[in-house]
Amino acid sequence: xxxxxxxxxxxxxxxxxxxxxxxxxxxxxxxxxxxxxxxxxxxxxxxxxxxxxxxxxxxxxxxxxxxxxxxxxxxxxxxxxxxxxxxxxxxxxxxxxxxxxxxxxxxxxxxxxxxxxxxxxxxxxxxxxxxxxxxxxxxxxxxxxxxxxxxxxxxxxxxxxxxxxxxxxxxxxxxxxxxxxxxxxxxxxxxxxxxxxxxxxxxxxxxxxxxxxxxxxxxxxxxxxxxxxxxxxxxxxxxxxxxxxxxxxxxxxxxxxxxxxxxxxxxxxxxxxxxxxxxxxxxxxxxxxxxxxxxxxxxxxxxxxxxxxxxxxxxxxxxxxxxxxxxxxxxxxx
Amino acid sequence: xxxxxxxxxxxxxxxxxxxxxxxxxxxxxxxxxxxxxxxxxxxxxxxxxxxxxxxxxxxxxxxxxxxxxxxxxxxxxxxxxxxxxxxxxxxxxxxxxxxxxxxxxxxxxxxxxxxxxxxxxxxxxxxxxxxxxxxxxxxxxxxxxxxxxxxxxxxxxxxxxxxxxxxxxxxxxxxxxxxxxxxxxxxxxxxxxxxxxxxxxxxxxxxxxxxxxxxxxxxxxxxxxxxxxxxxxxxxxxxxxxxxxxxxxxxxxxxxxxxxxxxxxxxxxxxxxxxxxxxxxxxxxxxxxxxxxxxxxxx
Numbered sequence: 001x002x003x004x005x006x007x008x009x010x011x012x013x014x015x016x017x018x019x020x021x022x023x024x025x026x027x028x029x030x031x032x033x034x035x036x037x038x039x040x041x042x043x044x045x046x047x048x049x050x051x052x053x054x055x056x057x058x059x060x061x062x063x064x065x066x067x068x069x070x071x072x073x074x075x076x077x078x079x080x081x082x083x084x085x086x087x088x089x090x091x092x093x094x095x096x097x098x099x100x101x102x103x104x105x106x107x108x109x110x111x112x113x114x115x116x117x118x119x120x121x122x123x124x125x126x127x128x129x130x131x132x133x134x135x136x137x138x139x140x141x142x143x144x145x146x147x148x149x150x151x152x153x154x155x156x157x158x159x160x161x162x163x164x165x166x167x168x169x170x171x172x173x174x175x176x177x178x179x180x181x182x183x184x185x186x187x188x189x190x191x192x193x194x195x196x197x198x199x200x201x202x203x204x205x206x207x208x209x210x211x212x213x214x215x216x217x218x219x220x221x222x223x224x225x226x227x228x229x230x231x232x233x234x235x236x237x238x239x240x241x242x243x244x245x246x247x248x249x250x251x252x253x254x255x256x257x258x259x260x261x262x263x264x265x266x267x268x269x270x271x272x273x274x275x276x277x278x279x280x281x282x283x284x285x286x287x288x289x290x291x292x293x294x295x296x297x298x299x300x301x302x303x304x305x306x307x308x309x310x311x312x313x314x315x316x317x318x319x320x321x322x323x324x325x326x327x328x329x330x331x332x333x334x
Numbered sequence: 335x336x337x338x339x340x341x342x343x344x345x346x347x348x349x350x351x352x353x354x355x356x357x358x359x360x361x362x363x364x365x366x367x368x369x370x371x372x373x374x375x376x377x378x379x380x381x382x383x384x385x386x387x388x389x390x391x392x393x394x395x396x397x398x399x400x401x402x403x404x405x406x407x408x409x410x411x412x413x414x415x416x417x418x419x420x421x422x423x424x425x426x427x428x429x430x431x432x433x434x435x436x437x438x439x440x441x442x443x444x445x446x447x448x449x450x451x452x453x454x455x456x457x458x459x460x461x462x463x464x465x466x467x468x469x470x471x472x473x474x475x476x477x478x479x480x481x482x483x484x485x486x487x488x489x490x491x492x493x494x495x496x497x498x499x500x501x502x503x504x505x506x507x508x509x510x511x512x513x514x515x516x517x518x519x520x521x522x523x524x525x526x527x528x529x530x531x532x533x534x535x536x537x538x539x540x541x542x543x544x545x546x547x548x549x550x551x552x553x554x555x556x557x558x559x560x561x562x563x564x565x566x567x568x569x570x571x572x573x574x575x576x577x578x579x580x581x582x583x584x585x586x587x588x589x590x591x592x593x594x595x596x597x598x599x600x601x602x603x604x605x606x607x608x609x610x611x612x613x614x615x616x617x618x619x620x621x622x623x624x625x626x627x628x629x630x631x632x633x
Contacts (some may be wrong), residue, residue, distance in 0.1 A: 018473035029489050141614035143565050145572045146588055146606030153595050153602065272478030276569055280592070290481075291573060294488045306485050310477045 004325050012318055016311065017069075023307045024068050027299045028061065038081060038297045051081075055300075077304035082296045087304045091286065095308065096179035097167060098285035101277065102270050104201050105208035109270075110263060113213040117220025117259075121228060122247050132217060139214030144273050148207040148280035155203060162202050165282040169196045204281040208273050212266035219262045223255040230254075256327055264320030268313045361550070364626040371622020377615030381608075385431040392425035397580045405598040415600035417590065423601060426582035427608050433583045434612060437498050437567040437576075438560040444502030446556055449509025450548075454540050456510070457517025468514070471507035479504045480569055487575040494567075494583065497576035501563050512555055516548040550627040558620035561613045568609050584609045 030037050035051040056064045071078065077087035116136070120129040156164040168174050168181060174193055177184045182201070185194040227233065228251050236246050275287030282288075286305055293301035365371055384391060394412075400420035408415040414423035456467040474482065486500035520526060521544065529539050570576035571585025579586065584605040591601035 014469065015473055015476050018469065019476055022473060022477075023485075026485055026489055031490075137617070138610070138614065141561065141610050141617050143568055143585075143588075143606060143609045143613070145569060145585070146602070146609060149588065149592065149595065149602045149606065153599050157596050268478040272480035275481065275484065276572065279573060290484065294484070294575070299488075302485065302488050306477070306481055309481055313478055314476050 001325050005322055008318065008321050008325075012314055015314060019307060019310050019314075020069055020072060021065070023303045023310075024065050026303055026306075027055075028057075030299070033057075034299065038299060072307075077308070078300040080293075080298055080301050082293070082298045082301070087301060091289070091304065091308060093176065093179045094284060094286045094289040097181075097283060098271070098274050098278070098287060098309075100180050100182060101201065101204055101208060101283060101285055102267070102274055104205035105270055106212065106263070106267065108205055108209040109212035109216055109266065112209075113216030114220050114259065116213075116217040118224055118247060118252065120217070120221040121224035122243070124225065129221075133221070136214040136217045139210050140218075142210055142214075144207055144211060145276045145280055147210055148204065148277055151203045151207055152280070163200050165280075167197070167200050167283055168193070169200075172196060204277045204283055207280070208270060208277045211273065212263075212270055215262055215266060216259065220255065220259050223258040224251055227251045227255045253327075257324060260320055260323060260327070264317045267316045271309050271313055361623075361626040365622050368622040368625060370618050371625070374615045374618025374620075374622060377611055378619055381431045381435060381612050381615065384428050385435050388428045388432055392422075392428045394422035394425040396426050396429045396582050397421065405594060405601070407598070408600055414604045415598065417587075417598075417601050418594060423587075423604055426587060427584070427604050429582045430584045430587065430605065430608060431612070433494065433577060433581060434564050434567060434609070437494065437501065438564040438616075441498045441501040441563045441567070442505065442556050442559045444499075445505035445509050445559065446552060448502070449506040450513045450545070450552065452506070453510040453513025454517055454544065457514040458521060458536070458540060458544070464514070467510065471510050474504070474507045477504075480566060483566055483570060484573070484575060487570060492570075492575040492578065494571075494577040494581065497567055497570040500570070501566050504566075505559055505563065508559065509552070509555065512551055513548055516551060517544055520544050520547050554620060554624040554627055557616055557623055561616035561620065564609065564613055564616070 027034050033048065033052065035048045035055060035057060036043065039047055039051060052058050056067060059067075068078075075088055077091065079085070080087055080090060083090065116132045120132045123129055152164050155161050163169075172193060174181045174184055174197065175188065177187055181197040182194065185191075185197055224247075228247075233246060233251060236250050237243070241250075274285055275291060277283065278285040278287040279291055286309060290302055290305035290309075293299075293305065398421060400416070403412070403416050403420035405418055406412055406416040406420075412422050412424065414427060417423055417426070452467050452471075456464040477485075482504050483497070483500040486503060487496050490496040490499065526539060526543060529543060567576055568583070568585030568588070571583040572589045574586075574589060577583030577586050579590075587605040588602060588609075591598070591605070594601050
């Protein structure tokens with residue numbers, strides 16, 4: 001387990017390096033002079049030269065890259081062209097908003113997805129199984145941005161149950177501590193704000209959760225069906241254990257590996273989907289941060305935003321792989 | 335081969351041909367029995383027909399503006415209602431099928447061609463070439479795909495063509511890995527060794543033996559990838575990074591509908607429904623093809 005974990009952690013390093021190269025060359029791949037593209041055609045020659053110098057584009061590429069890498073290693077993500085602020089300092093509130101949204105969505109996806117999959121497998125070919133699997137099939141094919149708009153239309157506009165957009169009540173803003181608003185409001189003991197933040201979280205997190213939920217339900221069902229056919233499950237039943245116990249203890253534990261894999265993979269989809277969900281629900285997360293940067297051609301923000309999200313994705317997958325090793329003893333011997 | 339062993343007769347070319355044909359026939363027989371796959375194929379065919387006959391079916395010109403008919407609810411005159419420029423949504427949704435299917439098909443074709451070439455080179459030649467190509471695939475797959483697509487379009491500039499290129503690029507590693515693993519297993523087969531022994535060139539082995547034997551998983555993966563590509567294209571369009579106005583692209587239509595949710599929800603309902611149905615069709619068809627052609631890929 002220890003040797004495997006160390007090897008797996010070291011495997012992340014070349015991938016992170018490769019990612020930094022791709023993101024670094026992204027700005028250099030802009031047709032023409034990137035500084036001119038950023039400032040627009042009407043920019044003066046001096047302004048273009050100044051920005052070229054500021055971005056380090058007048059130096060050989062390897063010098064630029066090692067400077068960039070050195071900056072990354074010391075936690076320097078560069079400077080936003082639009083605001084002039086350090087991206088490292090500016091990014092956290094956005095990142096926190098995305099994390100809160102993504103974690104809420106993943107929680108919904110796992111709780112509903114895994115249970116729907118289990119019940120479908122338990123009562124295979126029942127009406128619940130059919131309905132759940134048809135819904136899962138539709139869920140996989142659902143464009144997240146359409147679902148988000150439908151939710152707004154039904155639950156916010158027509159039924160007036162939940163807020164349409166935003167992360168907090170505009171007239172009652174949260175005083176940030178960690179920028180994870182649910183935690184912040186709890187720390188401040190402000191129940192009213194906690195409820196408001198929770199209400200704002202419902203629609204975007206459900207929209208974001210739909211696809212992972214559908215995929216998790218399908219995978220859980222198929223891996224549960226496979227496990228439930230095993231001899232040891234039959235033995236457990238024959239010994240008189242209740243079906244509930246057999247399903248939730250014996251089967252689920254062995255069906256966890258494929259489910260865990262898919263959860264790890266879905267996290268990437270979720271982080272990617274966040275950019276769309278955040279646009280629809282005016283959620284001030286990192287997706288929106290990148291999206292707005294595209295409008296302003298603020299390439300350092302686009303680069304760093306993408307790199308930060310991709311790094312989180314890699315770290316989540318690393319965590320999932322390490323969890324496998326903890327859950328499945330066979331992996332230790334590989 | 336089992337039959338050959340029983341009969342003890344040498345394999346004739348015709349016999350091989352017959353067997354390979356029967357493999358596809360077998361696949362088709364099994365596909366026909368799968369009701370969900372047939373429903374999916376029906377949906378896909380429906381949208382292909384819509385796209386092909388769009389000029390005949392669409393009752394209005396897609397860019398005909400009629401401000402007196404702004405945001406009108408569905409009626410016998412405009413079955414899906416009208417948008418904020420008074421344009422007929424039904425006609426625009428029909429023409430939108432052309433854009434979505436075009437982007438879906440050609441982006442996947444691009445990924446298949448480039449991914450297959452890279453996968454074949456990596457799998458067949460191995461060693462450092464394989465190491466290098468596989469690492470590039472690993473790194474590309476380390477990005478959430480839509481984010482990488484957004485990055486690529488941000489660099490190339492927003493347009494439908496660039497969205498197609500971005501979607502093709504992000505899907506290359508999926509096909510590359512698939513083909514690489516097929517090549518690795520096929521190149522150990524006896525008939526490939528025999529081909530090498532009689533002095534057949536690498537190119538001939540790759541393109542006459544290995545590639546045709548990898549077609550089934552490519553078709554399955556390709557069909558499912560079209561579904562993803564259509565959603566990705568619509569997502570880029572939704573973010574304003576894909577098709578530009580006045581193109582009737584479904585994602586862009588959804589983005590335009592955002593401001594009229596209260597007044598005119600139909601501007602949002604129909605383009606979204608079209609995306610969902612098309613994607614559902616390709617997903618069902620892809621699942622059916624997988625079960626019929628390549629049961630090993632089944633979860």
